[in-house]
Amino acid sequence: MVLRVRIVKGEEARFVSHLGFMRAFERAMRRAEIPVAYSEGYHPLPKFSFATALGVGVTSEAEYADIQIDPGGPQISVEEALDALDTKMPPGLAVVEACSYWGKPSLASRVEYASYRTSACPELKDAASVFMGLDTSTGTITTKSGQKEIDIRKLVREISVSDSDALEFVCACGGRAHLRPENLLAHLYSIAGADPNGKRFRIHRTGLFFVENGDLVSPMAYKCKDLVIAKGWKPKELS
């Protein structure tokens, strides 16, 4: 069985890098005595994988991991696993949903979109609707290999502005096409002709999505069973 979990990375763990997050998760699995399968050979490693990395400083309520459960190990139900894992997570991290996954493709290979919410930025309201009205909009993004000019519009599925002037947007995420939320915001600032310097916006990832027949679906809704939701959990509003 593959145990699929949804993890919240909150304020206290905001500055933890992706590598640190993975290490913390691996240790939590060990503390929780999750019967995880190990790779064969010389240097056995627990078999688990994450959907996609999150930038340092960004909070999230939509980090996903798949854990390969050892078929020879002790039986564990999805509910037991969620409770055990969540209890053993370090400050700032929580497991809020879990299910069993019965498909083949890995999380990372299926994720195509991510949704984010920012802190209030009224100065970008107009730029957002201008941007959405364009067919293409070329801008500069930063990647691992440096700066690059690309069509940013193509990577953004939707943007809306909340009552509190927070931007909520859905953009490409994953191996095929990826847009960092900071890059979109910087682009909107340039459209608005405003100076982002000195402005510290907060970014919160609210969802990760697969695409099925053109629709966004949650990783928990694709070939999954036994969905368990942690008591008292509901998506959080960003302060």
Place this chain on the structure above:
Amino acid sequence: MIDKEILYEEILPQVSQPVRYAGNELNSVRRNASEAEASIMLAFPDVYEVGMSYIGFKILYEIVNSRPEFVAERAFAPWPDMEALMRLYNLPLYGLETYASARSFDVIGFTLQYELTYTNVLAMLELAGVPLRADARTNNDPIVIAGGPCASNPEPIAAFFDLVVVGDGEEVIMEIMSEVARKKREGAERSDIVDSLSEISGVYCPRQKNPVRRRVVTDLDEAEFPRKFVVPFLEAVHDRVALEVMRGCTRGCRFCQAGMIYRPVRERGLHNLCSLADDLVKSTGYDEISLLSLSSADYTQVTELSRRLVEEHAKRGVAVSLPSLRVDSFSLELAKELEKSRRTGLTFAPEAGTQRMRDVINKGVTEEDLMSAAGDAFESGWDLVKLYFMIGLPHETDEDLDGIADLSRRVLELGRSTARKRGKAGRVRVNVSVSSFVPKPHTPFQWYGQNLREELTRKQNYLKERMRMRGLSVSFHDVEASFLEAAFARGGRELAPAIERAMALGCRFDGWSDRFRADLWKQAFSEVGVDPSKWANASYSFDQQLPWDHVDMGVSKDFLRREAERAAKAELTPDCRAGVCTGCGACTDGARTRLAGKAWR
């Protein structure tokens, strides 16, 4: 309390590795320091990843926080980018647990593991807003205390500390916390509290320059050891369950300060260690248990302990490792036990290249020991062997340098011929690390000056030329840094102004080769008119008063002198564990050699 909003929204998004400064780790103890009867900021004058690797730091943290009436928080030296922003935003040094500012603690306790952290100590005090010099502090300032191995010669940094704790910290830290709490209840003034703390055994007060005898924990099984560690999000240098299997080493290497000042050998019991390991693995989730001590392979029941730990933990993917091995106590049996869980590179420390030199330093190992240990290692499948050597030791000649080159080459050749049978000869690597001898107080070599820097450089070049070979890589310690380390190790109070000046000029993280600024240090010494070579290079005579003579670390000066004389004749002194007492004087205050599973000797 510092402004968390400024920290999180303004400062941390701008620094490298912000998680160093955010705290919030698993098992960190977050209680309100201002409500405690006594509080201490445990300050480590190096970066987070380094400080979080020290077991002594973890022990003190756990001991204090296990008492509900006391609070300990941690602070590490901020990396220069963070320090600059802290100064820009006027953010003081703070504890990682509750972001309490340094000045709100009753005590700031620095761990001094290494001489080249002294400028960081001063930078941290400055960031804390505490006057650097003890005599400038007033009633509202925290009491600033130092401990750790560098406290065995506290004189170069004496001016900056109200008190210095010498020896094992487990008991004395509780005595200090209790006394602070008691005095606070009485409404005592700060100076009164300092005076009263200075009467605790093992506590040195630089202002009084009182003779002080090191504290020693007689029975490690009775001493507290953490059952949980704070688990960093950021990978620490040693990021694993560190199980201190014993304290002290009586092998008697004559250059080794730790081998002198932590005597006698006190082993933890097997059952205790297994139980600690069990709890620590469960509470941390680490995937590695490291058997920690000065010479873990000498732990009486090391094979049995390794076997039990592997048996219990390997199934959960937890490896068991030894940080370094002595060539004469390495056994194939032990290697096999460890191999079951996971392979890491093996490190051996022959320290010197010829038998004569190894006898001078009382290393007591032979070339056969090394070759057979290395052979066993290659035989069991290790491809990487690391060798540690030292140059500039007393009585060294160029023949001893030739010996280092020869020995390294022979180990490499042995590895190649062993691996060739598996068709893997090309994979064998020998990494040789060559450090420069730094004479340390309380060792038989304390009287010897360090080789001049020109001489050390010549010796490094001499070795480089003789060790060019595929599969062999050699690295050297920075000569200027070793020179500075020697000056601070053997120096007196005259050095304090140079440290202050170097800090003001911007010296930080002097132990980091890429941050070390020999030019600024040179400028600092010249501006304050102090010649460091007077301390680093000068040989002291046996009859001379030494700057650290008032600090009694257990071993007697007579013993050290006898050992220095035996060194000159290349005479070995056997380990007292084997039977005969060497009369070193460390078995005082109830301390005796204590071996696991055996009666007191």
